[in-house]
Amino acid sequence: MSFQLKNASSGMGVAEHTMSTFLELKRKKMHRYVIFKIDEKKMEVVVDKTGDPGESYVDFAASLPEDDCRYAVYDLDFVTEENCQKSKIFFIAWSPSDSRIRAKMLYATSKGRFRHDLDGIHYEIQATDPTEMDLDLLRGRAN
Structure with missing residues (x-):
């Protein structure tokens, strides 16, 4: 059974x-993280890679391609100033400078609907290079 949510502006489905x-x-x-890609033949968002709960943020960042766009969610565990263990889910729209123009446009036009469908996201980050999604930046947003 195939279930698809269609994005009216881009015609994008979600597997x-x-x-x-x-x-x-x-x-x-x-999973610690999930990386999604757009299957341009099927015009739907599919899972590209998942990370085991024990994987680090470095593992996650290294999993993003240097020359292609992706969507990703990362589950950040951290300890508050009150010494409470917390978790926040980040949505990251990865669009590196070296990506194809078509890919950048496709990901940009599909992001809003896909992001909306992922209920439970706490923060969103748009990144074109690794410095824009540095772990310290995420921790700062989460606190």
Whole structure:
């Protein structure tokens, strides 16, 4: 059974597996991160890669391609000043400078709807290079 949410502005669908994988991260903590890509033939967002709960932010950042766009969600665990363990989910729109123009446009026009469909995102970051999504930046936003 194929379930697709269509984005009216871009005609982009979202694969059922994409949403269930996000829910595995959000509810069950089965993944540290999920990286999504747009399958241009099917015109739908699909899962590109998942990270095990024990993987680091460095592992996550290294998984993003240097020359192609991706969407990603990262589950950041941190300790507050009150010494409470917390978790916040970040949505990262990765669009490096070396990406194809078509890919940048496709990801930009599809982002709003896809991001809206991912219920439970706490923060959103747009990044064109690794410095714009530095771990300290995420920690600063989460606190």
